[in-house]
Amino acid sequence: MKVAVQGSASPRPPRATWQQEGRVLRLEGRWHRDAPPPVLEGTAPPGLPERFDCTQLEEFDSTLPAFLLAHARLAATSSFAWDGLPDNLRGLMQLALGVPEQSDARGSPHDGSELRALGEWTLRTWKATRATLAFVGESVQSLGRFAVGRARFRGRDFWEVLQQCGAEALPIVALISFLVGLILAFVGNVQLANFGANLFVADLVAIAMVREMGVMMTAIIMSGRTGAAFAAHLGSMQANEEIDALRTFGLQPFDFLVLPRLLALVLMMPLLTIYSNLIGILGGMLVGISVGIPPVLYWNETVESITLTTASLGVFKSFFFGAAIAVAGCMTGMNAGRSSAAVGEATTRAVVASITAVIVLDSGFAAIFTLLDI
């Protein structure tokens, strides 16, 4: 898109000269983005000259109107004669200045002071805390509506989420649990062999898996897998105004989107945890067999070591972990900004928040169980 104003054999570099005390601006040469930067001569007055001298102007692209516009912006007035400019350039300049600049639109979003940054951070954190509490509160309310049968969501959505965070998670939960069981048994065996107490590997693996590792590993897998998926899905729905569309139909986005996910994860987490416990124990047994413990003996030792209380502790925790992951994922998704980058941020925040929540909850439970002596 080059406009030749005057043909010339070898293009000259662009040059702008202010003449007659800034009343005339002489434009010369080839103004092009591949050309060297323009040479400016003379003292420039604020604003534009009365007249332009373009007799030596060879050709121009956007760099010239951009240069002129930057000068025009310095002037107090917005009506210029553009006397002496070629017609096409004058047309472009009139068009560019046709809509007055929205002066109040141009704000200073940041002033760099650290105090201000601290204040903003505090306000942001406070707001985020309140939003989290509000979201948890709304989850409880929504569960209440569900309990009395007034929550409205699509059954199909629920089954889909159930499949997504239940059956489809089985392979990865199996793999990780099996390996964790294996690791526990290896490490335990090395220590216990010193005392000739190899058989107690079975107790160690069983209790560790059932009380802590089974539910913990499942929760971490589900944070990365399902929590992130919730955040990404709801986040892009938010970005596309799909959530607003639900709202304008009188559907509660909370009941419609968050409730099925919350219910599905709370229902599936205990099942996955039991599954994970079993697979972990299997992994431990494999190591036990490899170091010479007969399978029957290993199995009996395992069964004896686990009481119903021990077994139910992990499952009990898994309800809370499931709820925490679902709430973290849905909350970051629903509160995401309206851009593609915001969806990515929401996903990251969801995973970080749910893993943190799971571990904080777990230490809370550990303290409580110790106090209660179970």
Added chain:
Amino acid sequence: MSAPPTAKISVRDLTMAYGSFVVMKDLEFDVLERDIFIIMGGSGCGKSTLLRHLIGLREPARGEVFYDGASFTAAPTADRERFIRRFGVMYQSGALWSSLTLAENVALPLEEFTRLPARTIRDIVSYKLSLVGLAGFEDYYPSQVSGGMNKRAGIARAMALDPDILFLDEPSAGLDPLSARRLDDLILRLRDSLGSTFVIVTHELASIFAIGSNALFLDTATRTQGAIGPPCHLRDHSESATVRSFLNRGEDSAPETQP
């Protein structure tokens, strides 16, 4: 094989298909330099698909697209960049990069493909945004401004590198009448002052008659091009009742006899 075409853009024997579903077949037309070429037709007839074929986002099922006589379709991937660098494309909903401000959106191609100093880039960005009436909105994110403003910013971004050919997908849809009129003025002004060629997908009749120098009508019923020619002429004299009806908003009249 006939001689290579000489027009700015030439489409020869083009068939567009999604899998085995043929969207349009036997398209054959030329876009001349400095044309404002309108692609029109009912909703869902493949206007945007045709645009995507012209800019190489989709491969034709058959046929070729030429730019200045050189085949774009047959060009190896490495050479395509040379063609693409001359295009500016505005997508239907703006398609601005949502994590960048309006100014950064326009600046990105300039930063990537030119060696201009930052100050000059800033001036050019400000100029481009002024052209589309968005002066002062440099530091806003696409999500913070209206849909129409996104669209206009999309045009500013398409113009960033002063392209030869600008492809606009429904530029005035969703704009208020005054903004739409301003946009028409902008397109005419850019064509006249910079000699750019425009290919515009639209079904805004007012725009079609105001700016279109040539128009192509895609007919959904026959799945091929219905008519081609200056829009005012097509409205009054086209032999196809569908085209006349389209350009008269359904109030069809018998074709006027040529004076």
